[in-house]
Amino acid sequence: MPFLLRRFFTLLSSIFAIVTFNFFLFHIIPGDPIRLIARTQRLNAEAIAKMRASFGLDGSILSQYFRYLSKLVHGDLGYSFSFKENVSGLVGRALGNTLLLLTASTLIVVILGIAIGVFAGSRQGKKSDTATVISSLILWSMPTFWVGMLLVFTFGVWVGGLPISGISTANAVYSNGFEYFMDISRHLILPTVTLAIVDIAFFIIITRTALIDVMSEDYMLTARGKGLGRRAIVWRHGFRNAMLPVLTASALYISALVGGAIQVEVVFSWPGMGLLMYNSVLARDYPVLEASFLLTTVAVLVANFAADLLYRVLDPRVAVSK
Amino acid sequence: MMKRDRTSANHGFWYFMGKLWADRMGRWGLIALAITTFIAVICPIFFPFDPSKVGADAASILTGPSKTHLLGSDELGRDVLRQFFTGARISLFVGIMATVISTIVGSGLGIFAGYYMGRLDGILMRITDFFLVVPALPLMIALGAIFGQNITVIIMVIGFLSWPRTARIVRSQTLSLRQRQFVPRAKSLGSSNLRIIRTHIVPHVMPLIVANTILVVAGCILSEATLSFIGLGDPDRISWGTMLHFSFVSGAIGRGAWWYFLPPGFGILFIVLGFTLVGHSFEKITNPRLGGSE
Numbered sequence: 001m002p003f004l005l006r007r008f009f010t011l012l013s014s015i016f017a018i019v020t021f022n023f024f025l026f027h028i029i030p031g032d033p034i035r036l037i038a039r040t041q042r043l044n045a046e047a048i049a050k051m052r053a054s055f056g057l058d059g060s061i062l063s064q065y066f067r068y069l070s071k072l073v074h075g076d077l078g079y080s081f082s083f084k085e086n087v088s089g090l091v092g093r094a095l096g097n098t099l100l101l102l103t104a105s106t107l108i109v110v111i112l113g114i115a116i117g118v119f120a121g122s123r124q125g126k127k128s129d130t131a132t133v134i135s136s137l138i139l140w141s142m143p144t145f146w147v148g149m150l151l152v153f154t155f156g157v158w159v160g161g162l163p164i165s166g167i168s169t170a171n172a173v174y175s176n177g178f179e180y181f182m183d184i185s186r187h188l189i190l191p192t193v194t195l196a197i198v199d200i201a202f203f204i205i206i207t208r209t210a211l212i213d214v215m216s217e218d219y220m221l222t223a224r225g226k227g228l229g230r231r232a233i234v235w236r237h238g239f240r241n242a243m244l245p246v247l248t249a250s251a252l253y254i255s256a257l258v259g260g261a262i263q264v265e266v267v268f269s270w271p272g273m274g275l276l277m278y279n280s281v282l283a284r285d286y287p288v289l290e291a292s293f294l295l296t297t298v299a300v301l302v303a304n305f306a307a308d309l310l311y312r313v314l315d316p317r318v319a320v321s322k
Numbered sequence: 323m324m325k326r327d328r329t330s331a332n333h334g335f336w337y338f339m340g341k342l343w344a345d346r347m348g349r350w351g352l353i354a355l356a357i358t359t360f361i362a363v364i365c366p367i368f369f370p371f372d373p374s375k376v377g378a379d380a381a382s383i384l385t386g387p388s389k390t391h392l393l394g395s396d397e398l399g400r401d402v403l404r405q406f407f408t409g410a411r412i413s414l415f416v417g418i419m420a421t422v423i424s425t426i427v428g429s430g431l432g433i434f435a436g437y438y439m440g441r442l443d444g445i446l447m448r449i450t451d452f453f454l455v456v457p458a459l460p461l462m463i464a465l466g467a468i469f470g471q472n473i474t475v476i477i478m479v480i481g482f483l484s485w486p487r488t489a490r491i492v493r494s495q496t497l498s499l500r501q502r503q504f505v506p507r508a509k510s511l512g513s514s515n516l517r518i519i520r521t522h523i524v525p526h527v528m529p530l531i532v533a534n535t536i537l538v539v540a541g542c543i544l545s546e547a548t549l550s551f552i553g554l555g556d557p558d559r560i561s562w563g564t565m566l567h568f569s570f571v572s573g574a575i576g577r578g579a580w581w582y583f584l585p586p587g588f589g590i591l592f593i594v595l596g597f598t599l600v601g602h603s604f605e606k607i608t609n610p611r612l613g614g615s616e
Binding site: 014017018025026137138140141142143144145146149150152153156157158251254255258259262263266267277278281282284289290292293296297300301304 | 464544
């Protein structure tokens with residue numbers, strides 16, 4: 001499979017580029033990073049040298065770079081001076097929580113988004129279609145974090161009823177696993193809904209446009225000529241072919257999803273990568289910021305690679321033409 | 323195809339304004355933009371915001387709308403309405419300046435890649451694709467955190483990370499123009515490449531660039547709001563995003579101070595929607611193939 005190999009090579013070179021970029025980005029920080037970390041001028045030369053070594057900042061820039069690469073390969077992401085623990089442990093826990101949030105909202109977005117998009121697209125130009133397009137554009141124009149703030153206000157202050165912060169109730173004692181599961185699920189509701197609200201708009205618009213494009217193809221006329229019902233035409237012929245351009249837009253969607261998740265985690269204190277990034281920005285904890293940025297980006301690159309492969313599987317035409 | 327390009331390339335500003343006004347989406351968008359521009363340009367002149375004018379005592383903090391403060395006060399007892407006016411100015415300014423950078427970089431790369439094709443095209447598009455898949459927000463946060471909280475940094479960070487889509491779109495249009503007969507004809511008459519780009523390519527991709535630019539402004543304003551909300555905004559130049567940041571960290575939500583966190587959010591929604599509507603409407607005008615719905 002020459003294509004697969006080529007695509008895999010692109011993925012590897014992209015990851016390599018982002019790793020290198022990441023290294024240089026955090027090594028050109030204006031000012032001496034050690035002074036920044038120590039936050040004091042009263043360090044003797046010995047202490048500075050020791051810190052420099054412990055953060056991998058001694059030696060030439062090239063030797064620092066190779067040491068950085070070898071550490072990275074061994075899963076050593078450095079030490080967080082604000083959380084006082086290894087970055088790899090911090091990031092590992094956060095990654096799981098973020099994936100939970102992303103999976104939950106992607107499920108909603110894909111199922112509802114496609115259904116609404118197909119609904120609107122098959123009624124092109126009618127009132128229900130226009131209403132769907134307008135409300136999608138309004139949802140798309142709202143900052144994700146602000147939608148979150150509105151929900152926090154509504155369900156935490158005004159009406160109440162749903163947890164607005166964290167992943168589980170603080171200091172709660174659970175009598176069984178199910179109770180724990182239910183507690184997390186309740187905490188998951190508002191962050192998931194917030195993330196879904198904004199991203200679903202994007203999905204609706206893309207699906208709708210794709211369906212309208214497909215409906216004007218010649219084979220749709222054939223299908224109608226065969227006497228197929230409207231539902232069969234839209235779902236069996238239209239929907240299936242419309243899914244391909246939707247999948248092509250997945251790169252944009254993945255990027256938007258990650259951006260949205262960061263905001264949602266900040267608003268709801270969801271202990272994932274986004275909240276970690278936010279806290280590391282506030283504390284100027286560069287090792288954590290560096291690692292969370294790197295891991296998020298690599299995860300997105302891998303997800304795009306997977307989407308690309310899926311596209312090949314679903315549309316044999318692409319494989320043949322290339 | 324040819325006819326459409328010629329007409330759209332030769333019409334001026336007022337022709338498009340008329341067309342936009344005739345379209346329902348375009349008209350609502352123009353109205354939204356006009357209102358926000360008025361707020362951003364005129365209102366701060368008559369109601370300037372002085373960040374140092376804090377409240378005299380604890381009783382002046384986060385008070386609801388009243389005669390002295392039409393939209394209440396913030397966590398330092400300052401007037402929210404005046405802040406809202408200034409915020410409009412900063413949000414709009416950052417959005418537009420970032421878009422200028424993004425458009426120049428994106429259309430420049432797109433035109434050169436599409437016109438010269440070959441190896442240059444390959445390299446430029448490899449870079450573009452890389453920036454297209456790398457998630458923008460984490461990168462913006464990392465850069466913003468490293469280079470510090472000031473308005474120039476924010477504009478540059480957003481501008482230099484928002485161009486890949488523009489580059490892609492402009493390149494594919496340039497590629498198709500390149501195949502047309504007028505390029506070899508102009509060449510045989512002795513025109514240089516740069517001259518062909520200036521007189522034949524640029525006027526034809528212009529409508530596309532304009533439509534795309536309007537949509538990019540919307541994205542840039544949202545990016546600015548998000549970065550500021552994360553706490554990377556310029557503390558001396560309060561934008562709507564910065565207002566939302568301070569309302570969030572000061573606990574305005576928990577205290578039910580809706581007058582503090584609702585107006586900036588609606589402001590952002592209003593202006594982003596305005597640009598989005600005008601952008602889609604403009605796309606419909608310049609590319610009639612898209613305009614099936616109404």
